[in-house]
Amino acid sequence: MKVYIYKIFERFWHWTQVTLIVLLAVTGFEIHGYYELFGYREAVMFHDRTAWAFLVLIVFAIFWHFTTGEWKQYVPTMKLVKEQISYYITGIFTGAEHPTNKLVYNKFNPLQRIIYLGLKILVIPVMVISGFAYMYLNYPNVAVELSGLGLVAAIHTMGAFFLIVFIIAHVYLTTTGHKPLSSIKAMITGWEEMDEKEAREMVISEMEYSLKKTKEHFLSEKDSSAFLDKALEETEEKLGVKKVTKFRDVIANSGAGYFKIDSTGHYIEVNKAWVGLYKYGSIEEIIGKHYSLSRSGNALKQLDETFNKVLSGETVEHGLVIRKCKDGSVGYHTITMTPWIEDEKIKGVQGFILDVDSTNAAKMEWDNN
Amino acid sequence: MKRIIYVILVLIVPQLIVYTLITRFDINLGSDESEEIELVNYTKKADKVIRKVVDHAKFEVLQQEFERPQDVTLACLSCHTERHHEIMANNHWTWDRSEKLANRDSVVVVGKKNIINNFCIGIGGSEKTCSRCHIGYGWEDKSFDFSKEENIDCLVCHDQSGTYVKAKGAAGYPAVGLDLNLISQSVGSPKRENCGVCHYWGGGGNNVKHGDLDDAMNSCSREVDVHMAIDGEDMSCVECHKTENHAIPGKVYALSSEDKNRVTCVQCHTEAPHTDKLLNDHFQRIACQTCHIPEYAKANATKMVWDWSTAGRLDEHGNTIHESDADGNHNYLSIKGTFVYDDHVVPEYYWFNGLADHLLITDSITETPVQMNTLEGSYNDKGANCSTGSCSKIWPVKVHRGKQPYDVVSKKIVQPKLWSPNKGDSAYWTDFDWDNSIEAGMKYVGLPYSGKYDFVETEMYWPLNHQVSPADKSLQCTSCHSSSPDSRLANLKDFYLPGRDRFKMIDYAGIFLVLFALLGVIIHGGIRIVLRKNCLHDNK
Incomplete structure (x- = not known):
């Protein structure tokens, strides 16, 4: 480079x-x-x-x-x-x-x-x-x-x-x-x-240097991050390097499913992408349900193990898993699960799922073996 | 491609321009040959208009039958009235002048009349032969009347017939049988031959004393003397020694002591004759002569050493001996001792500020070799105001080394009586008896002699001025700026001269540091190469 x-x-x-x-x-x-x-x-x-x-x-x-x-x-x-x-x-x-x-x-x-x-x-x-x-x-x-x-x-x-x-x-x-x-x-x-x-x-360092220099141009007690954000956005647009987008937008645009489950195993929050991947009609339909409905057979056992691991504080990145949709059909995705921490206590787990189409799924399975 | 052009334009082209500007542009190393030398107060030979203003042959007073040479003088003075006052004030006549010797308070009267040197020592008691070079008639001894104008010898300087000659041992009288009408009718401004008859032949032979004044200069090449060369400007002595009213400028430090009445290069060449400023700057501390008289005695040899102590050796018949070296120069004469002659001599170099001291016959010897005429000067002697040129400069000097008699008791150089027409008159050249001749000589000059003599080494200094070489023969930078023992200034050690001098400790330490750095690089780099896998930041 x-x-x-x-x-x-x-x-x-x-x-x-x-x-x-x-x-x-x-x-x-x-x-x-x-x-x-x-x-x-x-x-x-x-x-x-x-x-x-x-x-x-x-x-x-x-x-x-x-x-x-x-x-x-x-x-x-x-x-x-x-x-x-x-x-x-x-x-x-x-x-x-x-x-x-x-x-x-x-x-x-x-x-x-x-x-x-x-x-x-x-x-x-x-x-x-x-x-x-x-x-x-x-x-x-x-x-x-x-x-x-x-x-x-x-x-x-x-x-x-x-x-x-x-x-x-x-x-x-x-x-x-x-x-x-x-x-x-x-x-x-x-x-x-x-x-x-x-x-x-x-x-x-170059960016830092520029930002510092920019900051020198206005002296204000007020938090200027919003101002800087705006300036940065415009600069990015000018240069055509629009890469630093908001975290939420990334998730929204990427099609990754987000979920949050409490310590008892019940869904507290999912996003639209999650609902779509599992073929439910709305977000409300799944809130309060237990996660066991998302798997069948060995896959559920595997999920139980992962859930307990994460509750004890680990972050687990799974390879390919098979999900059970509402209509009973199956799909493939990868999953990242991290502890959900509030007030320094593990209140449950949260994570993303990324859909994998069936062709890629087969390839991944082959790679894993 | 674009980037390569850019790099070339930005990085390489400027370097080429810089290098070219520094090493090539307007490089003027002043090869003077192609350039016309700028001169002031001088009319070039080609531009001179020579008119004969007067024909002395037409003057009746010069057609009379002259009984005595003095009659010629009176004839001259009958038209050129009052000129005798001028010439009788000139030290060509007086053979002395009042001078303040360097480092001495009192003013002394010194001159050929009473000075001692390390050639023929002095004229005391031998005037009758020495005065052959006096511009007068009849100086035989102390009784000579310096106020009698008829004793002036006009002809020795003004004869243009080339036939006038003074007789040997005749107190300055001309040889017998000269055509004084022809001679007196020929008179004109002195030519080289007129001056040369004494100034070339001083010390008893051609070019013996000065080393840069040689009979050959009457008709020489540019190599010998660029000014007097017949194929050049063909200058006569008086074109530099410009004389008004018989006052002749120029002086020789064998006799003079003060920085006055000198003839200089500057009078025609200015103080900045070079195109190169750096060379002109050198003028501040270096006499023109130093670079432009790279060697002397270029046509005939000059005497470098005169050892009186070996004099007096005679052959088995009691006759005097003449021995010559391979070049035909005397290296032994019974009357004078042993000589060393040399030609194409490289000068010795001394700081000189225009002031000199002289060993008077009354001075005691304090050092050996005895310094006959110390030239004053040193690097640190920069004068009150150096830009006027009064500070010491490096001069080329002929050093004449002698060995001559002195009084071992009084520790003073002695004046022997050398010449007499008759044997048994105590003269050394006829009797070969040092004791008698010294006693007679010292008695003549009125000084005591203990009766005990020996020989002592002496040195005499002759700053060089003539036999200037063509510019392309002058000294080059490295003639002096060199650490070689051949550096012309190898012996002039009282200052730091770039190219010649180095501080050994700094050089050693510097070279050591450089080698140390190189060694460090080799070791460090070597280890990196050996452990190549880990090194050079190529982690892949």
Whole structure:
């Protein structure tokens, strides 16, 4: 299952940052004297230009983070840090679940939050400041001149090594997603492949996030659930995802029969569908009658057992059962029976029956055997 | 398909644009050859209009029969009146000037007259031969009258016939038998040959002293000197050393001490001659000469070492010995000792702020090698206002290393009497007796001598200015910005130089961390691959 995680600017920003940081590293270490690639003069020139490009990108990124509220992704938390660490140290080898899920308002795990925040507010600013000082404050023709390049060079070099280590770890950890390449693919296409459970949480979080945001739009003491219900209904209609319908309607439209029986075995409540399945004329006709009229022979014995089980607190899901209708004919249905609890006491049982046509009934019987 | 195009547009194209902008766009690495060099205060050879304004051959005063060379001088002065005041104020005449030595409070009068170096040491007692390079006639000893204008030698600088020559050991008088009419009628603005006869040949031979002033520069290629090349601008000395009223700018730190009256590249090339800002910035701390004079003594060898202590060895007949190295340069002379010559020499580099100290003959030796003329400067010496250029810059320097006599008791360099036309006059070059010559020399300059001498190592500094190479031969970034021991600045350690210097601890720690991270990835990933079933979140 794929979920849209990374917005277009985010991806543009990320990959441009990759290009620039790689260029900075390659030219930077050439200037440091480790190898010859572009040529020293070109390396210095490219390093300088790349630094300016990086600065421009940073300005755009800062603007984006604040206008979209994405900066909140980087608010550090100590929650689940331990779990996240222990997941990488041990859990990952035993196939344990990720301790954290990607959520819309929480794309990063707590370790990522801390590391990325550290990069943003410490390493990158230090690199930018020391870098521009290195480049532009080294000659006496400027107002503020460094007394020497040693200190900024030392800081800049340390930062560079730190960034290399970060890149190694960062690239490696991208392989710990759903599949080894899912994270990288996600950063390219925006869509991340996840397992169903994580995707569900992602979707829930997205809805939750939207609802919370919606709620922020009106402040009222009054219970606003009806208002929200209405809004939700309209939204669903607009999007054509009309799935969250009322429970009762589900039952009404599904054709499932509903029943409620008291502890003595007499019907207290049934619905229209139930009456129809048993071929009675009206609901009143069956109220107050004992359930034994709905079965015959072994089936009744089975129902007695089930009834007693449920009265003692169990929920029973039956497979196929054969019912006896008013006119003496038979039909097939499945049944779910749960205790009917009022005031913390089991007052009886209630449940649904779902009709099964005779063809399917035969198949189910075959499956059961 | 649509998505692929979208991804390419959004993610790949910007990267290509960024990469191209950074590495390709408007890449101007300033290959100066194709570009016209921007100059100020200079008219190019092609644009020069040369007019002969006066024909000295037509002047009657120059057609007289000259009995003495002084008569020529008087003839000159009869038209060029008062010029003698100008030239007699010039240190080509005085051989001294008042200078404040670096790090000393008092102003001293120093010059060729009284300074000591580690070549021929000093002129004291040997004036009659040394004054061959004096622009005067008759400086034999201390009695020479510096106020007598007829003793000015106009011709040595102004002769254009190419026939004027001063005699050896003749106190500056010309050789006998010269056609002084021809010579005096030829006069004009000094050419390279006029300056070169002394400035090339100082120290007793061609290119011996400076290393960047060589007889070959009268007619050289661009490789040797891009300014003076005959196939180039063919510049004469005075086109840079622009002289008004006989005041000749430019100075050599073998004699001078103060940061004044200097000839600079900037006078024509400006302070920002490169198209690349980064190179122009380098001007703040690096002399033009450093990059543009990658080597010196390009046509003929120069003297690098002069060891007086071996002098005096004679053959079995008591005759002096001349020995030469494989290149034909002297490496032993009985009168002077052992030499080392070298050509295509890589300069040594020093911080230099334009101020120098000098070892005076009255100074005691405090260190060895004895520093004859310490160049002041360091990285941290950024001057009061560096943008004016008064802060220290890295300069290319010829260092001449010597070993010369000193008084072991007073710990002072001594002045031996070297030259005399006659044997038995205590001159070392005729008698080969150090004791006598030092005693005679010190007596002549009026200083005590304990009678005990030895030889001490000395170093003398010659900042380089000439023999500028073509731009494509100038130093490249990695000539200095390199950790290799061949880095030109390998020995200039008082500052952090990118590309040369690294903090070992940071590098080791950084490399260790990177390897540690890689190892961690390999181990962690390895375990995940081995336990593939459980891992990679593929639970199905």
